[in-house]
Amino acid sequence: MLELRGLTRAYELGGERAGVFGVSLAVPKGCLAVLAGPSGSGKTTLLQLAGLLDAPDEGCVLLDGQEVSSLPEGERCNLRLRRLGFVFQAFNLVPVLSALENVMLPLQLQGVAEAEARRRAEASLDRVGLADRLHHRPGQLSGGQQQRTAIARALAPDPLLVLADEPTASLDHAHGGPLMDLMAELAAERGATFLVASHDPAVIARAHHVFRLADGKLVEGP
Amino acid sequence: MILARLALRNLLRQRRRTALTLMVVVAGFLALSLAGGFMAQTFQGLSDGAIRGGLGHLQVMPPEALEGEEAQSLEKALPDGEALAARLRQDPAVAEVLPRIQFMGLLSSGPRSVAFLGTAVDPALEPKHMACLDSLKDGAKTPGGAGSRWLSPDPAVREVILGAGLARSLGASVGSLLTLMSTTRDGALNAVDVEVAGLQDLGLKELNDRVLTVSLATAGQLLDAGPARSRLSIVLKRPQDTAAEQGRIQALLPGTSVKPWFELASFYRQVKLLYFAIFGFMGLVLFLVVLLATVNTLLMSVMERVREFGVLRAMGLQPGQLLSLLQWEGAFLGLLGSALGLAATLLLRAGLNALHLQMPAPPGTSHGYELNIHLVPGVYLAVAVGLQATIQLSALFPGLKAARLRIVEALRHV
Numbered sequence: 159m160l161e162l163r164g165l166t167r168a169y170e171l172g173g174e175r176a177g178v179f180g181v182s183l184a185v186p187k188g189c190l191a192v193l194a195g196p197s198g199s200g201k202t203t204l205l206q207l208a209g210l211l212d213a214p215d216e217g218c219v220l221l222d223g224q225e226v227s228s229l230p231e232g233e234r235c236n237l238r239l240r241r242l243g244f245v246f247q248a249f250n251l252v253p254v255l256s257a258l259e260n261v262m263l264p265l266q267l268q269g270v271a272e273a274e275a276r277r278r279a280e281a282s283l284d285r286v287g288l289a290d291r292l293h294h295r296p297g298q299l300s301g302g303q304q305q306r307t308a309i310a311r312a313l314a315p316d317p318l319l320v321l322a323d324e325p326t327a328s329l330d331h332a333h334g335g336p337l338m339d340l341m342a343e344l345a346a347e348r349g350a351t352f353l354v355a356s357h358d359p360a361v362i363a364r365a366h367h368v369f370r371l372a373d374g375k376l377v378e379g380p
Numbered sequence: 381m382i383l384a385r386l387a388l389r390n391l392l393r394q395r396r397r398t399a400l401t402l403m404v405v406v407a408g409f410l411a412l413s414l415a416g417g418f419m420a421q422t423f424q425g426l427s428d429g430a431i432r433g434g435l436g437h438l439q440v441m442p443p444e445a446l447e448g449e450e451a452q453s454l455e456k457a458l459p460d461g462e463a464l465a466a467r468l469r470q471d472p473a474v475a476e477v478l479p480r481i482q483f484m485g486l487l488s489s490g491p492r493s494v495a496f497l498g499t500a501v502d503p504a505l506e507p508k509h510m511a512c513l514d515s516l517k518d519g520a521k522t523p524g525g526a527g528s529r530w531l532s533p534d535p536a537v538r539e540v541i542l543g544a545g546l547a548r549s550l551g552a553s554v555g556s557l558l559t560l561m562s563t564t565r566d567g568a569l570n571a572v573d574v575e576v577a578g579l580q581d582l583g584l585k586e587l588n589d590r591v592l593t594v595s596l597a598t599a600g601q602l603l604d605a606g607p608a609r610s611r612l613s614i615v616l617k618r619p620q621d622t623a624a625e626q627g628r629i630q631a632l633l634p635g636t637s638v639k640p641w642f643e644l645a646s647f648y649r650q651v652k653l654l655y656f657a658i659f660g661f662m663g664l665v666l667f668l669v670v671l672l673a674t675v676n677t678l679l680m681s682v683m684e685r686v687r688e689f690g691v692l693r694a695m696g697l698q699p700g701q702l703l704s705l706l707q708w709e710g711a712f713l714g715l716l717g718s719a720l721g722l723a724a725t726l727l728l729r730a731g732l733n734a735l736h737l738q739m740p741a742p743p744g745t746s747h748g749y750e751l752n753i754h755l756v757p758g759v760y761l762a763v764a765v766g767l768q769a770t771i772q773l774s775a776l777f778p779g780l781k782a783a784r785l786r787i788v789e790a791l792r793h794v
Contacts (some may be wrong), residue, residue, distance in 0.1 A: 211694055213789045232698060239696025246791070250691040264695050266382040337740035 159352050160319055164217035165207055171198075178204045178374040185367060187318075190345045190352040194362050195371035201355035202323055204371065208353060209242055209321040210234045222318065239268055243312025243350075245322035249304040251296040251311070257283060257303075258292040261311045268315060272302040278352035282310040301318070305341070313344060320340060320345075322354040326361055338364045381644060383701060387544035388750040389706030390681060397677055402717050404673040405771070408666040408764055409721025410728065415659050416759030417729060421752050430645035432511035433582075434499065435612030436478060439644060440464065442639045445611070453606050454481065454565045461609025463622060464587050465484060471632075472627055475617045476509050478502060479609040485562030487542075487548040487592065496546060497590045498559045499561075500599030509615045512593070515580040517544050526577030528554055535597035539577040545589035554578060560594070564604035564767045572602045583741075667770050674713060674774035679707055682778040689782050690790025699783035702703065706782060709767070710775030725760065729753045 161184040168177040178200040185191045191298060193201045206212045208219055219227035228239055238244075243264075251260045259343030261279035264337050266272065283292060286306040288373070296304055305325060312320050342364050345352045354361060362368055391398045431437060445456050458464055465477040482499035486493045504539050507513050509663055522533055531539050540560065542552060552558060554576050561571045574594065574656040582588055599605060630638040642648065682689070689702060737751040 206788050209694070211791070235693075235698050237696075237698050238694065242696075244691075244694050246691065248687075250687065250791075252386070252688060252691070254386070254393050254675065267696060267701075 159189075159222060160185040160208060160353065161220040161223075162204070162208060162217065165204065165214045166216040167179070167203055167207055167212060167214050176200070176203075176374065178207070179235075179375050181371075181376055182217075183369050183376065185351055185353055187351055188345055188349045190342050190354065191367040191369065192362050192365035193355045193369050193371055194247065194274045194357060196357060199371040200282045200374040201371055203374075205321050205353065205355045206364065208319075209244060209299065210238055226327070239264065240315065243315065243320040245305070245308045245312050245320065245325045247324035247327045248326070249296070249301070249308050251304055251307055253296050256293045256295055257288060257307045257310075260296070260307055261314050264311060266314050277309070278314055282314040283307065284317075285313075285344070286310045300333075302337065303331050305329060305333075305337055309337075309341065309344070313348065313350065316348070317350055319351045319353065322352065322356075324356055324358075325354060326356065326358050329334065331360065334358060335360045359360040382703050384427040384708045384712075387705055388712055390685070390705075391709055391712055398713070399712060401677040402673035402720065403714060405546050405670055405717025405767060406721040406724055407672045408549065409718055409767060410724050411666055412659075412663055412763045412766075413721065413725040413756070413760050414728065414732075414753060415662065416756050416763065418751075418753035419655050419659060420756045420759070422655065424754065425701050425749065426645070426648045426651055427642070429511070429583075430648050430788075431619075431641050432509075434478075434480070434501075434510055435644055437616040437619055437641055438508075438614040438626055439612065439639050439641070440468070440612040440629070440633060441610070441634050443635070445637060446639075451662065454483070454603055454605055454610065457481075457605075457608040457610050460607050461612060464633070464636075465612050466668060467611065468627070468647050470621075471629070472574065473617055473621065473628075475615045476505060477522040478505055478509060478615065478770055479596065480611050480613060481596060481603065481605055481608075482610040482703045483562055483599060485560060485602075487540075487546065487765070488548065488561065488610045489552055489556065490559075492550055493561075494546060494549050496592050498562075498592050498594060498599065500594050500596045500605075501531075501586075503595045504533040506530075511611075512541075514539070515582050517579040517581045531577055531593070533595075535595070537595075538572055538598050538601075539595065540573045540574040540580045540598070541580050542576055543588040543594040544579045544581050545585060546592060547576065549589065552576050552604035560592075560598075560602055562602050564602075565606075565608065566604065566656055568575040568604075570602055570604070572598060574588075574598060597622060613755045614616070620765065621745075654771070663766075667766065669763075670767060671770050674710065674771045676715075678709060678775050678778040679781070681709070682706070682782045685782075686785060686793040688792050690782040690793065693785070693787045694791065702783045703779040707772060710771040714764075714768040714771040717771075718767055721767075722760055722764070729755070748788075 163182050165181045166179050168175055176198065181204060189245060193204055195201050209215050218225050221241065241351055255263065258279050261282050262275040265278060267274035280292065283289060286309055287307055288303060291299060299307065326337055329337065338361050341352055389518060442456050442458055461479050465479045468474050468477045479502060483498045487496045513530055531541060547553060556576045557573060558576060559571050559573050561665060564570050582591065626638055626640045733752055738748050739751050741748045
């Protein structure tokens with residue numbers, strides 16, 4: 159479903175060359191895959207390339223067999239809106255919108271009618287256990303609730319691929335584990351592919367596939 | 381509509397900053413619309429003064445009347461002005477035609493003589509259509525108690541209305557007997573004795589020192605004018621049709637020149653230009669202040685939301701949609717600011733007019749006037765549109781800045 163071929167994206171960081179170099183991997187449909195590795199290993203860079211947020215210096219990204227990384231920005235925007243979902247470490251919900259409105263946002267940007275967007279957003283929030291927090295603003299939700307809202311937002315448009323960058327890093331262990339369980343369930347339930355960047359053992363333990371990165375390259379072993 | 385809703389929520393997020401920006405917009409609207417109302421009052425006063433001061437809506441004159449020095453004798457006159465006036469009175473668009481003779485000469489009280497500029501009018505028609513009675517000076521009473529009055533309509537009565545300064549320079553007052561001297565159409569010196577019926581204050585010292593008014597009959601005798609008239613002032617039934625009627629009446633009267641009042645009232649045109657220059661500059665400064673205040677607000681708002689914009693872009697928002705988001709924020713600021721500005725303008729206008737404030741006499745004039753700021757919906761609309769355009773322009777720079785953010789850098793922004 160998702161295939162990265164020889165991806166290279168280099169940049170200068172503190173006078174040293176950093177990024178990812180010649181990474182190739184493939185993630186099947188409905189799978190929860192984890193990019194594991196220490197800080198600075200290139201997990202986030204690779205995730206951003208896979209999520210079409212950045213363009214590779216070399217190599218390409220294939221989504222359902224279609225090369226998408228060289229598409230013009232307008233088309234990449236459209237792909238992100240309709241086929242991809244994002245979950246960030248810092249939740250990144252829009253603070254002036256309620257949980258329900260945050261989840262409705264990508265649907266309304268797609269042009270889904272308000273009533274339909276509301277119905278789907280409510281169902282999505284209900285699925286992540288936040289049916290009683292629909293009208294709460296992000297500031298009125300706990301970290302775990304915000305991250306579940308972010309997952310509901312990412313899943314509401316029924317994406318092919320959800321990219322999550324350190325989704326449990328801002329949560330304590332009591333919330334991180336259940337959140338990953340939820341993601342694993344949703345991957346199986348919806349057939350969506352999850353690619354998660356994390357060095358959290360609780361996340362790695364729940365992964366169907368683990369890709370380990372070190373110094374911007376894929377490495378073998380645990 | 382999601383972008384509009386998001387924009388409105390963003391404005392409400394920083395209420396104090398939004399309120400401050402709105403205050404700038406409201407102040408700009410208030411200043412410009414009150415200035416517009418004041419200008420409208422001034423222009424209305426000046427146009428009324430010019431039209432009812434003797435110009436009428438249209439003037440018929442010989443084609444050469446405005447060439448070289450302005451005619452102050454019957455050299456440049458309509459030879460059969462009275463017949464022309466009678467013909468024009470039959471026109472359905474014309475309310476009245478007021479023939480006039482302009483002349484000059486010497487006015488003598490015996491020991492002293494002063495040069496004058498005279499106008500001869502129909503004493504019966506003039507007060508019905510012109511403001512000649514308004515300029516009669518109150519309290520200009522002779523020791524016997526006679527006050528200023530208008531000219532007698534009796535053709536046999538020889539009377540004169542004097543500018544207050546002219547009367548002062550001759551030591552004349554109501555009831556004084558004076559001698560008017562001028563030259564006839566044939567160039568012969570002639571004189572008639574006149575009695576001062578009244579004094580007038582035209583608001584301009586230079587005019588008060590020089591002008592006098594007599595009846596057409598008196599001037600006819602002095603100048604041997606016959607049916608010749610210097611000009612015909614036309615009062616239209618529909619003043620708003622002045623420009624259209626000018627062309628039509630001009631076509632009816634070949635061999636004459638028909639001019640609208642606004643081409644002849646040079647003072648009106650000069651004041652209008654001056655006001656446009658002053659208030660135009662003031663408007664420019666105010667628009668600049670609004671522009672800078674709005675740019676500041678929206679730019680700060682963008683800088684605080686870099687990460688949020690990164691998330692929105694990651695979710696698939698197009699750069700153009702981010703630009704639209706900022707434009708929506710500007711649109712709400714402008715609409716709300718103009719609405720509040722309009723309310724403040726109407727309130728302040730009503731308050732100021734209720735105070736009956738007396739304004740000082742404008743430069744070169746001797747009359748003050750009561751402040752009466754006009755209600756000018758057209759100006760309010762123009763100010764609102766101008767402010768809205770300014771704000772939309774000011775939203776462009778922050779919007780472009782937001783749209784050009786690199787997503788990966790925006791997401792890293794702290």
